[in-house]
Amino acid sequence: MAVPADVLRSAVECCLDVHLHPEPSGAEERTAGVLADRLAADGYAVTRGVGGHGVVGLLRRGAGPTVLLRAELDALPVTEDTGLRYASTVPGVAHACGHDLHLAALGGAARLLARDTGGWRGTVAVVGQPAEETLDGALAMLRAGLYDLTGPPDAVLAQHTAPLPAGTVAHADGGPLLAGTAAVDAVLHGAGGHAGAPHLTVDPVVSAAAAVLRLQTLVARERAPAEQAVLTVGRLAAGTEANVIPDRAELGISLRAFDEGTLDQLLAGVRRVLAGEAAAAGAPRDPEVTVRARSRALQPDAPLTARLRAAHVAALSPARVLRWQPATAAEDFAWYGPAGAEVHGAPGVRLGYWMLGTVSAAARREAARTGHPVPGNHSPRFAPDLRTALPTGIEALTAAAHRALAADDPPDAGADAGAGAGAGSGSGEGDG
Incomplete structure (x- = not known):
């Protein structure tokens, strides 16, 4: 399935526009407007401001x-x-995770589905979610009544960029695809003073430095060596200054595991280590530990995954549909299911999720020549190959939507034909 030239051109323009004007979590007003205007122009009934800028x-x-x-x-x-001609124009903010590509592919797929007036029946709901990087957005939209607007969906579909060959997609084999995660903010307290009189202070910087090293032992x-x-x-x-010992040190800690019990144990260990370092330093106050956000491991529905893999094999070819090994990247998509x-x-919602390759052949050759890995998600140098990845993302999302809309369509007998070699377990990151 080739993406029509006008649809692809529009998607590229959308991607470049959003990439040039990135907005951080919770402040995505302009980006939301770009998507909303496109959907309205394609005949969708649009609701804005759902759970923030959703x-x-x-x-x-x-x-x-x-x-x-x-x-x-x-x-x-x-x-x-990245040195790209369309690099971010916003200081300190960038689409270093591929959400601009996701959004442009979504817009392209939405346009193709709108044009296909006889190929499907039912309801297509297109959602632009804010605040994924802070793990807040999915729950915010759901609490704001997302499923009251759409009706309980039969399937929720998404894709995410990953350090796989551009032009490919990858599915999990029935187990978890991404890890569960907890985002933790912590404060170690001290008693500040003059750098020349450290004996009159309790230095939280030393406590924090010791804690960073000790936390790795959790x-x-x-944990067992085989446990991820x-x-x-x-x-x-x-x-603030080299000659001032501060009153506090702040840490942002990310915990990831596939088991909720393991996450609980890691969190308990964080509290224990920080409390121990504070006590060892004679801190005037106990540490503050706050779980800012948390999400579950992402496990796509297995029968739906078989259908989507078959759809991708048919649309892209077997060689372009790979196997994905569980990765400790994480995001908040699991809350939709x-x-x-x-x-x-709506306990019966099924989740469909796959990874979208972004690495050009030239970048793979250069990495092999130099021994330096291709910059992945969350790197300042993350630069997906839009020429190949974007049309693939549009095709993959459109084919998956058609298959999910065919409610009585059984999985193809050849669903496993997409077992292409080279599936990744790379850092297809979704969270901050």
Whole structure:
């Protein structure tokens, strides 16, 4: 299935526009407007401001399944260093995770579905979600009544950029695709003073430095070597001047695991380590530990995945449909499905999710020549190959939507034909 030239041209323009003008989580007003205007022009009934800057476009064509297609609106607090002609014009903010590509592919697929007046029946709901990087957006939209607007969907579909060959997609084999995660903010307290009189202070910088090293042992020495778990201190902030010992040090900690019990144990370990370092330093106050956001492991529905894989094999060819090994990247998509049933009240929603390759052949050759990996998601140098990845994303999302809308269509007997070699377990990151 080739994407019509005018649809692809429009999608490229959308992607470049959004890439040039990125907006961080919770501030995606302009980006939301870009999607909303496109959907309205294509005949969708558009609702704006759902759970923040969330956008919902509905196209109803009689009785049939309700299929929701979702992409993210937000960018990352990253300074772009790609050298692209269309690099971010916003200091300190960039689409370093591929959400601009997701959004453009979503718009392209929505346009193709709108034009296809006889090929499907049911309801297509197109959703632009804010605040995915902070793990807030999915729950915010659901709590704001997303499924009241759309009706309980039969399937929710999404894709995410990954360091796989551009032109390919990859599906999980029935297990989890991405890890569950918890985003933790912590504060270690001290007693500040003069750098020349450290004996009169309690230095939280030293405590924080010790904590960063000790926290690594929660995985390296307290989890089984075969268990997949990750603890990352992604933010450490303290002080204003070299000659002033501050009163506090702040840490941003990311926890990832496929098991909720493991996440709970890691969180308990974080509290224990920080409390121990504070006590060892004689801190005047106990540490503050706040779980800012949390999401479950993403496990796509297995029968739906078989159908979507078959659809992608038919649309793209078997060689372009790969296997994906579980990765400890994470995002908040799981809340749209059974994990969020207490919020949205629709326990039967099935999730379909796949990874979208972004690495050009030239970039792969250069990486092989130099031994340096291709910059992945969340890198300042992340630069997807739009010429190949964007049309593939449009084709993949459109084919998947058609298959999900065919409610009684059984999985193809050749669903496993897409077992292309080279499936990744790379950092197709979705969260901040």
